[in-house]
Amino acid sequence: MSVAKLVEDVLAAALCTGCGACGLVCPHNLILFDEDTIQPKLDFDAAICADCDHCHGVCPGLDPETDASEMHIYGRHRAAEERWLGIFTAFFGAQSCSEEIRWASSSGGAVTTLLLASRTRLSVRHTLTMGRNATEGWRASPVVSDSKDVIIANAQSTYQLAPYLNALRVTYDQSPDENVAVVGLACHVQALRKLQRQDTEIGRWAKERVVFMVETACSSNTLPAGTSAIISDILGKDPTRTVNVKYREGLYPGKFQATDVNQDKCAVEFWQILNKLKENKTHRCLSCGDWMSGLADVSVCDGDPNIFDASLNGGQAISKHARVLVRTPTGAEIVEYAAEAGLLDRWGIDLVGFNLGLERKKNRRRHYEQTTLPIPYGPGAGETYERSELRTDEELINPARYRSSKS
Ligand SMILES: Cc1cc2nc3c(=O)[nH]c(=O)nc-3n(C[C@H](O)[C@H](O)[C@H](O)COP(=O)(O)OP(=O)(O)OC[C@H]3O[C@@H](n4cnc5c(N)ncnc54)[C@H](O)[C@@H]3O)c2cc1C
Numbered sequence: 401m402s403v404a405k406l407v408e409d410v411l412a413a414a415l416c417t418g419c420g421a422c423g424l425v426c427p428h429n430l431i432l433f434d435e436d437t438i439q440p441k442l443d444f445d446a447a448i449c450a451d452c453d454h455c456h457g458v459c460p461g462l463d464p465e466t467d468a469s470e471m472h473i474y475g476r477h478r479a480a481e482e483r484w485l486g487i488f489t490a491f492f493g494a495q496s497c498s499e500e501i502r503w504a505s506s507s508g509g510a511v512t513t514l515l516l517a518s519r520t521r522l523s524v525r526h527t528l529t530m531g532r533n534a535t536e537g538w539r540a541s542p543v544v545s546d547s548k549d550v551i552i553a554n555a556q557s558t559y560q561l562a563p564y565l566n567a568l569r570v571t572y573d574q575s576p577d578e579n580v581a582v583v584g585l586a587c588h589v590q591a592l593r594k595l596q597r598q599d600t601e602i603g604r605w606a607k608e609r610v611v612f613m614v615e616t617a618c619s620s621n622t623l624p625a626g627t628s629a630i631i632s633d634i635l636g637k638d639p640t641r642t643v644n645v646k647y648r649e650g651l652y653p654g655k656f657q658a659t660d661v662n663q664d665k666c667a668v669e670f671w672q673i674l675n676k677l678k679e680n681k682t683h684r685c686l687s688c689g690d691w692m693s694g695l696a697d698v699s700v701c702d703g704d705p706n707i708f709d710a711s712l713n714g715g716q717a718i719s720k721h722a723r724v725l726v727r728t729p730t731g732a733e734i735v736e737y738a739a740e741a742g743l744l745d746r747w748g749i750d751l752v753g754f755n756l757g758l759e760r761k762k763n764r765r766r767h768y769e770q771t772t773l774p775i776p777y778g779p780g781a782g783e784t785y786e787r788s789e790l791r792t793d794e795e796l797i798n799p800a801r802y803r804s805s806k807s
Contacts, residue, residue, distance in 0.1 A: 402449055402452050402453040405456040406422065413774035418437075419460060419565055424458075424595075427452060429569070430444045438561045454602075467780040473695060477781065480781045484691055507652075508722050511700050512552060515581050518734050522612055522734070526545070526546060526581075527581045528580065529554035532645070538628060542562060542565075556647060581611065582612070586688070588615070589696045596610065611730070612730060614700065617757055618688075621682075626677045635668065643660065652719065654670055656669075656673045689779070700723070701757070
């Protein structure tokens, strides 16, 4: 019984990513989510599940099935030297040619630009992005929309977990013949790729209709409590009177900004929120072995190597931009289209180099591999670390260290 296996393999082992895929695929539409823990609420009679394996089969919590998805997409597994970035065919620095999108974005708006390009090039009608809850505006909430304005408004990184893929259920139920584009984190893409390999009605729908996937790198995500603590403890404001939050507002690398019911805005520098985020992580996010899934059509990360340093020491001089990895023919088609249509500016880069988020990811993963705690499977290539380059997490993000090194 799928739900029992989901509990045993994933929930009991604290390996739920909160990706929402189980809610998307449940044939009985039974799975709802706790808004604070982002875990599925399984308070229904499990007898109804009979022999169904949908929810367990799609879950990336314990086993993202990277190897099987790579065989499906690329016809091969990644090699050891591809451990952390996965398989790709091209890479470059990029930013949106639109000032509006650059301003709205985290790192120059390559993701938003490619999502918009897929609407024209691949006849995408529905785009899944991360927005805000309609009644509690400080909470993250997925949005499926056909509106360009909404896609641009939902640009920027949201450092808050929310059940995500389940939002596609409405599209599957009501518009199954229309194309879908998705932006997500590694766990979201892993779940969708698992689903696309399944010979079920919803698996076939995902294979045929989810025509473009772009992912952003993810060092780790944070429970909603992290955001409410920033609003109450750092900004001194009331989360219940907050109608919107942005995590990377304004000039690079951006500020955390809360807007209240009177439309008054209050902001702090990005580096000031990091400890509250750090205090509200899940075991699954901290032990995750994937900075990128390597399975999206295109993957995007910050172009600046150390966002924390930039925030503390003045990143405004840096123009927002990203590093883009192209993985599939579909990804290449969208990128070429966006570049030729004058939507995306791209330039050559040297891919070798430091990324604070990736280094933190490697540090944490190495730590969890040395414990006896259950951790999610990584890609089959094996864990490789450039050990001489690694530093402790505390050393990497300690504000005092950066302040004293500046003076
Ligand atoms: C939790 C998290 C951790 C990250 N860690 C790293 C890191 O370690 N190193 C690094 O280089 N980059 C990291 N990033 C990615 C980086 O912050 C930028 O998002 C990325 O460079 C893309 O920038 P952009 O301007 O092209 O994207 P934009 O044009 O600003 O678009 C970003 C898109 O991502 C979607 N999105 C935002 N948050 C989420 C979410 N939680 N779940 C699903 N979709 C979401 C938005 O709706 C939007 O469509 C992280 C992002 C997140 C959300």
